[in-house]
Amino acid sequence: MMAADQTVAGVPPSLSARVVGSFAYLTIRDRLPTILTKVIDTIHRNKNKFFEEYGEEGIQAEKQTISLLSKLRNELQTDKPVLVLTDGLPDTEFWNQYLHRQQRLQGDQESVSWFKSPWLYVECYMYRRIQEALLLNPPISDFDVFNEGKTQSFFESQQAVMALCTYLEGVNKNMEELSKNQLFEHFSRLLQVSLWGNKCDLSISAGQENSQKTSPLDSLSALQPFILVDDSNVVWSTLTAAQRSGQPGGTAADRVDIVLDNAGFELVTDLIFADFLVSSGLARQIHFHGKLFPWFVSDVTANDFQWTIRQTMAANHKWMSKSGVQWQTYVKQGVWRYHDHPFWTQPHEFCDMAADAPDLYAALQGADLVLFKGDLNYRKLTGDRDWDHTAAFKTALRGFGPAPLCSLRTLKANVQVGLQPGQGEKLTSQDPNWMTSGQYAVIQSYNPKSE
């Protein structure tokens, strides 16, 4: 038997650790316990800080949190049933209902558990349980267990960030003189920089340092053959069509939404691309979507977003600090807006968004283009299912399409759709790990308006 929820008619099963030896199986067996061990270690290393801030209460909270997380690791490693949440947050009830939903899909024969249920669900649940362990221990509830890795990734990629900001300055300075073709060239380069920025997440490496040391602009042409689907032209047409319809003196929003993935270097590449979109007039407003709490090791929270802009402003490099000041101005003027919504830290496939988070779906409908960064967003777009590689992206989206959208993703999980016949087989024969190594990428779009 392949997966837990074979009852969903007409769609392939969810990826699951039930398939021994699969990437999902190896992630749950090896990577997630390693991440939990690092989280425990981080909390322990901060014991003195907790004592200084909260006295004896801080020490107790540290002990309690570690004990809850050790219990969680044990539940995972021994494939225990998934438990209900008890922290009484606004989303607690939702998570508990989702557990019942999984149980219904799986049938009454066996419990929803780490190795038997959909990988996407249990992996998201682990991060929510880490959050619960902290929330049940109030003095340290706000402690971001992944903060160190995220700030380290930012500092270690300083050279690359400086090179990108210098490039951006050059583009912005000459913006008026650029021909349409030249503008497209810069657009395409910065889109690819943001794409490859997704290589630098800390979840795939179980928290191991994974930053960008050299200028990514120098590597773009060498990386081009690794982009398996490249819809850059479609994205460009979507933007320029939206721009045309908004002129002259038009009222169209020309809004691009970016569903962010990782902090550190990747976030900077997203901010640079967003800066270019605004300064070139391709977009008038950018809405960023981040996470409500620390998620999948390196994902952006509101705090990471603000911190990154402040650090960029404070850099001892002319063009980098100029970029930071510009970004702060965009935020102050409302040209850039940061949003978080509980849906992004829930385990849904995005095809459920319209029903389960209608307010968010409606908000995304206001965008001319929605960019989804990273691997986890791709898994959620496609439902993290065992699709045939030649299945159309539209089919895998299963009705999700609030606005024209594009996934910018380096491949780190074994789901990939929209390939040419034979392309997947050829890749497998060349490199059996092509779907999980982060070496390959897609710029894959879907436009519900052109249906």
Ligand SMILES: O=P(O)(O)OC[C@H]1O[C@](O)(CO)[C@@H](O)[C@@H]1O
């Ligand atoms: O930051 P990203 O690109 O969403 O990647 C998150 C990673 O976490 C995983 O879910 C594995 O833990 C992979 O699918 C993916 O590599």
Ligand SMILES: [Mn+2]
């Ligand atoms: Mn991530």
